[in-house]
Structure formats: C-alpha cells, structure tokens
Amino acid sequence: MLNDLIDSLTAFKHEAEEAVLQAGSEQELEGIRVAFLGKKGKVSDVLKKVGSLTNEERPRLGQSANETKRFLEEIFSKRGAHLALTLKEKKLQSERVDLTLPGRRIPTGSLHPVTTVCEEITKAFIPLGFTVEEGPDIETDFYNFEALNIPKDHPAREMQDTFYLSENFLLRTHTSPVQIRTMEKYSPPLRVLAPGTVYRCDSDVTHTPMFHQVEGFVVDKKVTFAQLKGVLTTFVETIFGAGVQLRFRPSFFPFTEPSAEVDIQCVICGGEGCRVCKSTGWLEILGAGMIDPEVFKAVGYDPDVYSGFAFGMGVERIAMLKYGIKDLRMFFENDVRFLEQF
Missing domain, CATH: 1.20.58 (Methane Monooxygenase Hydroxylase; Chain G, domain 1)
Structure with missing residues (x-):
C-alpha cells in the first residue's frame, strides 16, 4: 500500500x-x-x-x-x-516605437488674415519711402484729441465712442497719435506708416470694439494733394490689382483740410452695382487729406514752411473687401474652419 x-x-x-x-x-x-x-x-x-x-x-x-x-x-x-x-x-x-518611422506631423498654423493684410499694406508703402513707427495703446487726451485739432465738444470725445480709463487717459481711438509723437521726435522730411490696434465703443457686423488701423503721413516742403492721390493710387493697385479705379469725395476730418473719403471701384461687381456696394459701384476704403496747419502748430512745425498729407484705413475693412467677407466679427471668433481658408 x-x-x-x-x-x-x-x-x-x-x-x-x-x-x-x-x-x-x-x-x-x-x-x-x-x-x-x-x-x-x-x-x-x-x-x-x-x-x-x-x-x-x-x-x-x-x-x-x-x-x-x-x-x-x-x-x-x-x-x-x-x-x-x-x-x-x-x-x-x-x-515598441520604431524610431525609423517618420514622426506625426503637428498641424501647421498660418498667419491670421488680418495680420497678412496688415503686412501687405505695410509692404505696399515701403517702396515709396515710408518707415514704420509705433505708439502706445493707452494715450492721453492731448495726443489722441487735442493735438489733432479735435475740439472739446467733438462727438468723438463722448463716452459712447471712447474707452476712458481716467479723465486724461484713454484707449486710443485711432493710430493718429503716432503722427504727433513722430513729428515731436523728428524733423521733416517724414514719410511714416503707423499700424496698430485701436478701440471704440461699437459692435455690429461692420464694427468691433477693437480693430486694426494703419495711419500714414508725409511732411515736407511743397507737398501737394496730387502727391497724395499718386501714393494712394499706387497702394490700391498693389493691394487690389492694376486698373482699379479710385474716386475722392469731399469730406471732413478735424486734422486734415481739405479732406476726402477715398472709394475704389467695387471689387465684387466691377462697378456695375451689387448688394455689397449698395448698387453704387463704389466701396469706401479710407479717409485722407492735407494735414491741418493747427496740427503742425501743436508739434512746433511752421505751417508756412511745411505741408503734408495723411491717410488712415481700417485693416479689417481692407481684408473684408479683399476676401469678400461680409461680417467683420468673423475675424475674431477663432473659427479654424474660417481661418484655414487664408
């Protein structure tokens, strides 16, 4: 057992x-x-x-x-x-990771359309002898209004149009203060371009509280309105193509005299009339004029010796016309589907 x-x-x-x-x-x-x-x-x-x-x-x-x-x-x-x-x-x-295999590609970004158009605008003026100057976003009443011949009772000084930080400080409503700061710093001749962000109390399909603007000005002896027309014609043809027609309409700006609104032939319908141009055949793109003598006096220039012209445009406005975009707010919604198209 x-x-x-x-x-x-x-x-x-x-x-x-x-x-x-x-x-x-x-x-x-x-x-x-x-x-x-x-x-x-x-x-x-x-x-x-x-x-x-x-x-x-x-x-x-x-x-x-x-x-x-x-x-x-x-x-x-x-x-x-x-x-x-x-x-x-x-x-x-x-x-196991095969180190010989190609890596996963990170999605490649691109410049924002507003940045692209701003660079294109700047490059259009550089060959004409312009240099770029910048200024602060927070400005004083003097640089934003007073030195630019904007009186105390001007509507632009109202709270509904301007972001005031205090009685004397505000978010600039245009890049024109750079014009004053530059003229204080340098003596003529000057050919200056001032791109930057500006702020206004406004928001709809064609306005935003913050947007981008490019100001340009020329100061020298015997500067004429004809030279202004020549500079802007060259700019428009560079951005929108040769053969685009311009027209100058009389207007008013406190810091220029005479002043004009500059229109181009509608890039959508070719001037025949459409919904975008409201059947007029024309699209407004910028404001311009000869620098007012009071502006020269504010910076110590002799208006009997020097003359000049200035112009200003909204970058988003140019981008909307260039790309056929109908709602300005699309630029700021960060929708990749929209941004990938540029």
Missing part, C-alpha cells in the same frame, strides 16, 4: 512536469497547480489515505508527499516566472 502511494507521488512529478511545460499562459499554469496541489488535488487525494497506513509507514508517506509538494511548487514557480517574462517581452514588443 505504502509503495503504491509513493509511486503515485513520483508519477505526479513527471506528469506535472510535462503539463507545466505545455502551459502557454498563467491561467493554464494556475489550473495545473490547482489540479495537483489544490485542496481537492491529486497530492491531497494521496494524503487522505494516510489513515490506512501503520504508524511506521505514515512518516515515510508524509516525507515523500512534502518532497513532491516542494518539487511541484518549484517547477510552478519557475514556469510562472518564465511566462511572466515572456508576456512582458511581448507587451514591450507591441509597444
């Missing part, structure tokens, strides 16, 4: 060893371990028969059973470690 039980334990070693080698996963290995070492496993079945042995035989069976358990636990442990290592290697292999 004892020998048969010991032979069974020996057979379990060989049987388990072969089964362990065939185990392809940790789950299979655990099933084999339970079959041999579990509470209802084969080794336990042998030990249940210890009651049929004599007192002298029981220790021998116990010793053989313990040796079998140690042997089985060892092969299960080794196979388990091997399977775990194999699984880890497979996982690493599946997650």
